[in-house]
Amino acid sequence: MVAGAGIPRARHVWLHGRLDARDLQLPPPGGTGPRPFATREQRARPRGRGRVRRDPRRSHPAVLRQPEPVTGPGLDQQGDVRGTVPPSRGGRRRRQGRAATSVAGTRAHRSAQRGGQGVSDGAGDRQLALRSPHAAVPQLDEGHAVVPAATLRTLLLRALVGVDGADGRRIARLYRGAARARRYVPHPPAQLPQARALPTAGRGRVTQTVLVLRFSALGDVVLTTPAIGALRQAWPEARIVYAIKERLAHLVEHNPDVDDVIALRDGEGPLSYARRLRAVQPTVVLDLHAKIRSRILRALLPGVRKVVWHKRDFRDTLPVKLALRPYHASMLFADRYHAAVEELVGRPLPKGKLQYFLGPEDLAVADGVLRKAGLDPSLPLVGLSPGANWATKRWPAERFAGLARRALERGLQVAVQGSVAEAQLAQTVVRGAPGAVDLSGKLDLRGLGGFIARCTAFVANDSGPTHMARALGVPTLAFFGSTDPTMFDFHGHEVLFAKVPCAPCSFFGRRRCPRGHFRCMLDLGEERAWAALLPLLSAGRLPLLSA
Ligand code: SF4
Structure with missing residues (x-):
């Protein structure tokens, strides 16, 4: 058989001309198997020659506009993470109508046949999922913007996505020189x-x-x-x-x-x-x-x-x-x-330690608050901090309550801290775990430092108290959802991160999940959290870190 026989004639020969016959992955006899050359050709849409056939292995855009199925607990179990957003004027119905025409062989179609767990894994999904059912209109809060027109999105934003810069977790991939010139990575x-x-x-x-x-x-x-x-x-x-x-x-x-x-x-x-x-x-x-x-x-x-x-x-x-x-x-x-x-x-320096320095009264202030709440500061204490500035950084308060119940069953004291604005979260935890104590709004900065220092272990989201606890050497369990835990050193501590394909989706959190499913946090179960917390309860004070 002659190499290349059976391959449809190229529509634009210049593309073929750059490829050798050995590069062609020919379909096996019988006509099945991969056809990357043909699909590559079809993707390269020649100007002014009309549409070419869609690559059957790529998801149809109409399918990608479908909301991703939610796994695990329902969206109503996210605590106060998000209120409902009214549907847009007919947009959702239109999208669902288009989705009904899903193309056999697409990723979404295969997923639906398997049971429809709907794990999104494509860059294209990310682009289109900006309009989830919970984001029926473009969201203008942090991290969101009105989506540009399709052409602009394709030509401009795709190009930007392709520039991957110094994001290789300390290993800049393509543009290390440029990044260094702009001082985004350390100078040698x-x-x-x-x-x-x-x-x-x-x-x-x-x-x-x-x-x-x-x-x-x-x-x-x-x-x-x-x-x-x-x-x-x-x-x-x-x-x-x-x-x-x-x-x-x-x-x-x-x-x-x-x-x-x-x-x-x-x-x-x-x-x-x-x-x-x-x-x-x-x-x-x-x-x-x-x-x-x-x-x-x-x-x-x-x-x-x-x-x-x-x-x-x-x-x-x-x-x-x-x-x-x-x-x-x-x-x-x-x-x-x-x-x-x-x-x-002007020269390289050894790194300093991540430390938090308590004031002379901090412990006494915290002890006073603890005693007033009926706790003994000298006994083992688990501190919970269910708040965070951004909603997508909060593990559900109901699951904090589950952890609190387990700790109480083991004879530990449990106290929940938070600001006045986070009082509702703390009350949710305390309601779900009778015996836990609500300290929200009762600790100023002096008391907060003293309280964390008194804890046997501290459990929190990606928030200021987490770093305070690490800086005090208090064994810490941290939940990360939409932000990147590799920004911090957690040696000796525990960090839970669900590694869903869309995470981490922001630098410092969002007001709502742009995809609507919030799996980065909902996939972190209570059982897993308890298993991570248990060894910390007997760890004692940890050595100080540098970051
Ligand atoms: S990382 Fe979390 S908040 Fe961000 S899109 Fe994914 S599930 Fe939503």
């Missing part, structure tokens, strides 16, 4: 800029003032401690001044590496605050915030050297926010802060 030592001349007091000791900008949030501030520790090690004589929101100032006030804290008062304007910052006569500004406020303040501090940290690869921003592809952090979150300090100092 040889490429670090030389430290500019700073005021010294003989023998190269840097004695002047480094102004660190990081105003919020709780977890992010805690995650700066290794970088600040590294800076202190590098420049022991320098004065380190930390600029932070007043309500969070307690987080750094007792850090021995920080000399002064300048708290940003509620409602204080940038001009007034910049005046107070100028009064400390900073030699260098280390901006670990890099948002509008810190940019304005940097501009209001002319003539001062500035070093700014970089959050993430800019190529991630649009495709991840549009839920076109998952986000995989290219490096540990705290390492980005560390890279900024290395850039400031």
Whole structure:
């Protein structure tokens, strides 16, 4: 048989001309088997020659618009994760109508024949699933945008998705050079800029003032401690001044590496605050915030050297926010802060420790609250924190209640903490686990640190208290759904992540699941969580991490 016999004649010969006959995967006698050459040809749609036959192995777009079947518990069991969204004007019915014409042989068709578990695994799905039944209209909250027209989406966004940048979990794949040029990955030592001349007091000791900008949030501030520790090690004589929101100032006030804290008062304007910052006569500004406020303040501090940290690869921003592809952090979150300090100092530095420094009254404040609630701070205590700023970061409160019941059956004390806004979640847990104590709204920052420090083990979502617990060496079980757990070091602790194909779909959480099924959290069962928690209950204090 002559190679290539039986293959339909190419519609555009230039494509064939680049391929050798040995590259053709010929169909076996009988006509079945893979036909990649033919399908590749059909995908390359020649301009102005009309439609060619669709690749039967690719899902039909109409099928992809179907809502994905939900596995496990129903959507109504997500606690307060999401309210219902009214259906769009006829759009859903139209989509379902089109779906009824699903093409035999497509992925969705085969899935339905198997039982329809509907695990979505294609980049195309991600694109079209932006309109789930729970997102019947384009969602404009974090991570969502009005979907552009089909042509623009295909030509522009697909191109962006194809650029994969420095997202290979520390291994930049295609554009490491470009990413490094933009300072998204750490510089090798040889490429670090030389430290500019700073005021010294003989023998190269840097004695002047480094102004660190990081105003919020709780977890992010805690995650700066290794970088600040590294800076202190590098420049022991320098004065380190930390600029932070007043309500969070307690987080750094007792850090021995920080000399002064300048708290940003509620409602204080940038001009007034910049005046107070100028009064400390900073030699260098280390901006670990890099948002509008810190940019304005940097501009209001002319003539001062500035070093700014970089959050993430800019190529991630649009495709991840549009839920076109998952986000995989290219490096540990705290390492980005560390890279900024290395850039400031001008040489590679050993990493500092992730630590949280309690104030002298913190334990006493927490003990008072615990005693008032009927708990004994000296007995084993499991701390639960079912809240998180973003809904897609919350494991269902009912499952926290299940964990609490099991802990209570073992004779452990259980306390649930949260802010005032999270009181409803805490009440759900306490209602489902009689004997557990609700501390929501009763712990300020002093009490929170003291409470976590008293815990035998701490269970939480991806949130500030989780990082506080790791920084205190308290054995921690963390649930990650729509965010990437590889941004943090969990050695010795436990982290549960469902690894559904769409996860992690955001940088810091969303208000609702863009796909509607919320499997990243609902697939994490109570039994699995208890199995992960059990060894932590006897682990004792853990060694401190660096990120
Ligand atoms: S299931 Fe989770 S990771 Fe997947 S799209 Fe929904 S929120 Fe994002």
